[in-house]
Amino acid sequence: MMTDLYQSQRAMRQMRQQAIQRGVVAILDVGSSKISCLVLRFDGSGRLSDDASVGSMAGQTGFRVIGAATTRSRGVQFGEITAMQETERAIRTALQAAQKMADIRVDHVIACFSGANPRSYGLDAEVELETQVVTEAEIGRVLNACEVPEYGAGREVLHAQPVNFALDNRSGLIDPRGQLGQTLSVDMHMLTVDSTAIRNLAHCIKRCDLELAGIANSGYVSGVSALVEDEQELGAACIDLGGGTTSVSIFLKKHMIFADCVRMGGDHVTGDISMGLGVPTANAERIKTFSGGVHATGADDREMIDIGGDTGDWEHDRRTVSRAELIGIMRPRVEEILEEVRVRLDAAGFDHLPSQQIVLTGGGSQIMGLDGLASRILGQRVRLGRPLRVHGLPQSATGPGFSSVVGLSLFAAHPQDEWWDFEVPVDRYPARSLRRAVKWFRDNW
Amino acid sequence: MQSLKRTLLPIRFRPHLPAGQDAEFGAAGDAEATGSAIRLEGLTRLKSGARKSDPAPSRLSYRMQRWMLTPGIRLGLRIGVPFCLVFALGSGFLASEKRRDALNAFVADVRASIQERPEFMVKLMAIDGAGSNLAADIREVVPIDFPVSSFDLDVEQIRQVITGLDPVRNASVRIRPGGILQVDVVERQPAVIWRTRGGLEMLDETGAHVDDLAARGDRSDLPLVAGEGADKHVEEALRLLATAKPLGDRMRGLVRIGERRWDVVLDRGQRILLPEQRPVQALERVLAVNEVQDLLERDVADIDMRLGARPTIRMTEAANAEWWQSNKTSGNGQ
Numbered sequence: 001m002m003t004d005l006y007q008s009q010r011a012m013r014q015m016r017q018q019a020i021q022r023g024v025v026a027i028l029d030v031g032s033s034k035i036s037c038l039v040l041r042f043d044g045s046g047r048l049s050d051d052a053s054v055g056s057m058a059g060q061t062g063f064r065v066i067g068a069a070t071t072r073s074r075g076v077q078f079g080e081i082t083a084m085q086e087t088e089r090a091i092r093t094a095l096q097a098a099q100k101m102a103d104i105r106v107d108h109v110i111a112c113f114s115g116a117n118p119r120s121y122g123l124d125a126e127v128e129l130e131t132q133v134v135t136e137a138e139i140g141r142v143l144n145a146c147e148v149p150e151y152g153a154g155r156e157v158l159h160a161q162p163v164n165f166a167l168d169n170r171s172g173l174i175d176p177r178g179q180l181g182q183t184l185s186v187d188m189h190m191l192t193v194d195s196t197a198i199r200n201l202a203h204c205i206k207r208c209d210l211e212l213a214g215i216a217n218s219g220y221v222s223g224v225s226a227l228v229e230d231e232q233e234l235g236a237a238c239i240d241l242g243g244g245t246t247s248v249s250i251f252l253k254k255h256m257i258f259a260d261c262v263r264m265g266g267d268h269v270t271g272d273i274s275m276g277l278g279v280p281t282a283n284a285e286r287i288k289t290f291s292g293g294v295h296a297t298g299a300d301d302r303e304m305i306d307i308g309g310d311t312g313d314w315e316h317d318r319r320t321v322s323r324a325e326l327i328g329i330m331r332p333r334v335e336e337i338l339e340e341v342r343v344r345l346d347a348a349g350f351d352h353l354p355s356q357q358i359v360l361t362g363g364g365s366q367i368m369g370l371d372g373l374a375s376r377i378l379g380q381r382v383r384l385g386r387p388l389r390v391h392g393l394p395q396s397a398t399g400p401g402f403s404s405v406v407g408l409s410l411f412a413a414h415p416q417d418e419w420w421d422f423e424v425p426v427d428r429y430p431a432r433s434l435r436r437a438v439k440w441f442r443d444n445w
Numbered sequence: 446m447q448s449l450k451r452t453l454l455p456i457r458f459r460p461h462l463p464a465g466q467d468a469e470f471g472a473a474g475d476a477e478a479t480g481s482a483i484r485l486e487g488l489t490r491l492k493s494g495a496r497k498s499d500p501a502p503s504r505l506s507y508r509m510q511r512w513m514l515t516p517g518i519r520l521g522l523r524i525g526v527p528f529c530l531v532f533a534l535g536s537g538f539l540a541s542e543k544r545r546d547a548l549n550a551f552v553a554d555v556r557a558s559i560q561e562r563p564e565f566m567v568k569l570m571a572i573d574g575a576g577s578n579l580a581a582d583i584r585e586v587v588p589i590d591f592p593v594s595s596f597d598l599d600v601e602q603i604r605q606v607i608t609g610l611d612p613v614r615n616a617s618v619r620i621r622p623g624g625i626l627q628v629d630v631v632e633r634q635p636a637v638i639w640r641t642r643g644g645l646e647m648l649d650e651t652g653a654h655v656d657d658l659a660a661r662g663d664r665s666d667l668p669l670v671a672g673e674g675a676d677k678h679v680e681e682a683l684r685l686l687a688t689a690k691p692l693g694d695r696m697r698g699l700v701r702i703g704e705r706r707w708d709v710v711l712d713r714g715q716r717i718l719l720p721e722q723r724p725v726q727a728l729e730r731v732l733a734v735n736e737v738q739d740l741l742e743r744d745v746a747d748i749d750m751r752l753g754a755r756p757t758i759r760m761t762e763a764a765n766a767e768w769w770q771s772n773k774t775s776g777n778g779q
């Protein structure tokens with residue numbers, strides 16, 4: 001099972017390198033309410049300068065967005081694909097439009113999705129160094145010494161990133177290679193998701209004649225793009241309020257240390273409005289977008305909103321509702337979502353972090369007054385986050401709803417080290433056991 | 446009541462126009478919503494509406510678009526397909542002998558109609574710088590039936606033919622505006638007359654043949670050379686003749702002896718035998734001696750300068766006899 005994971009993830013890594021070498025890769029965010037696709041061109045520029053100093057764009061300029069398209073998602077619920085055909089068509093729509101804009105054929109796609117019950121595990125291991133110098137092989141060895149918990153059948157490791165290295169008594173090492181010491185220990189964050197979700201997504205992408213060159217959790221990638229550097233460093237939580245799910249990811253020392261997802265999102269708010277007011281979902285969505293909010297004031301009682309309808313009954317179709325009523329419908333659901341997020345954050349021990357910045361992003365974060373409500377529930381330090389600006393990103397894709405797709409393109413250009421990026425030490429291979437058998441024979445006869 | 450409510454409405458939705466492929470989607474939805482009048486039509490309408498409301502490209506069109514975005518295919522479509530098409534059509538057309546002939550005839554017709562335009566016709570040949578004889582010769586060796594198209598004239602070839610004529614040193618041939626073939630000739634100027642067994646020839650300073658001569662008297666202004674191989678050393682002969690200018694009328698000519706050296710022939714049968722090397726200097730020595738001692742005025746038959754260290758004189762028979770005579774007298778002991 002371990003080797004299986006290694007192989008599939010390594011195959012994807014190789015595919016990603018191939019795609020970057022070819023220079024064009026598609027970025028696909030499969031969300032519950034929209035599917036967005038970017039086409040990136042890697043031009044090799046924007047690497048760190050020779051003296052390894054960070055330029056004005058912090059090394060994020062290695063690529064350029066040459067195509068972007070967004071389409072309404074179909075067949076995706078709670079961030080998981082439930083109707084393969086529909087989702088495949090939606091992916092095809094987005095990809096075709098993006099390819100048309102980019103005027104280039106794309107063969108590799110890096111995808112992210114939010115659902116599939118992500119579960120975080122903290123792993124650690126400690127080994128005695130053989131040569132007292134930390135080499136890449138030693139890092140591979142300590143990573144492999146990690147005790148993998150029983151995460152259950154039908155689940156798959158999506159991310160496994162070493163987040164901290166400690167050498168003897170010195171902790172907090174980012175890159176211990178070349179340092180001297182006796183014992184090397186590592187803390188690793190492992191994220192598992194339901195394997196069916198991955199398999200469904202891979203199948204959909206394969207049906208579109210594309211190669212899957214990478215896969216990521218959307219909570220993680222939206223944190224990459226919505227959190228600024230010092231927030232990632234000092235500790236922050238990124239809450240991506242999506243359509244069907246709300247992803248939570250906690251960052252510390254520029255590594256994700258926790259990710260989870262609440263299976264509620266903007267669509268549930270819309271559903272509440274639709275049910276409460278008795279209007280079609282499209283109308284409810286529109287009402288939510290244009291006049292939604294979470295803080296009622298006196299003026300809101302007088303502010304009447306057409307809620308529309310298409311029954312043909314004039315009286316029914318001309319109903320109005322005050323904005324205060326609308327807020328009264330929306331607020332409990334938003335509170336519920338945020339409470340749930342709060343539970344997840346508490347479970348992760350977020351209140352032990354040195355800095356407890358909370359960044360709200362995703363399409364749902366555009367609800368008026370959300371930051372005020374969130375600061376009451378989640379803590380004082382709440383801000384609204386928008387994705388990082390990247391080259392060539394069209395204006396229409398700069399809203400908070402696109403933070404995961406932008407983060408995924410950053411992830412594609414500058415991936416973090418994962419478990420499988422290090423070589424497996426030799427004693428994992430069967431060749432080693434054969435050699436041991438030969439040695440045993442030689443010793444005994 | 447209703448109208449009052451209406452005035453209180455501060456929020457009006459702008460018509461929300463989705464963009465791109467979603468616009469089609471939205472439009473399809475609207476059509477379904479507003480088209481309540483034709484709702485009774487039943488299933489077929491529903492079906493078509495459902496089809497229209499799906500903005501997704503079909504698998505085929507998706508693949509087609511991806512194909513069209515592939516660089517190789519695009520290159521092939523832009524260059525390969527037109528090339529193949531033109532090639533196939535061309536070879537199909539040329540497959541038939543009749544059509545090929547017709548095409549050739551057509552091309553020839555067009556060529557002829559262009560070449561035979563009056564602007565391109567050459568009507569006469571003008572020869573400058575040649576005497577009448579030479580002009581006649583040139584007209585003989587360049588037989589052109591005027592008028593002729595300038596495309597059919599090979600000017601360089603004509604020039605080579607004309608330059609090949611003996612009396613022509615060089616020539617330039619061009620077609621002048623107005624349809625005139627202009628031939629500019631520089632004739633060779635005869636420098637010496639060469640007497641051979643075959644007769645008299647005029648040579649220019651390079652030794653090239655210019656013309657035959659009927660009688661020596663026709664060009665008495667030109668000096669005379671004789672002997673085999675003299676035409677190859679006309680330049681040296683001319684230098685000798687220039688040196689021999691002081692001899693004036695006494696000069697008869699130069700004779701090439703044995704194809705290696707010159708004799709200067711004077712009247713009264715006198716000869717100056719010059720060496721192979723440095724003949725001009727030898728002649729100058731003879732002239733210097735002549736200047737002070739009137740050597741050539743005396744009864745001398747040959748002056749032999751072939752050995753520079755030992756110039757020799759051969760006297761005539763009569764002078765020899767006289768010399769013997771006087772010697773005998775003095776030998777008698779007077």
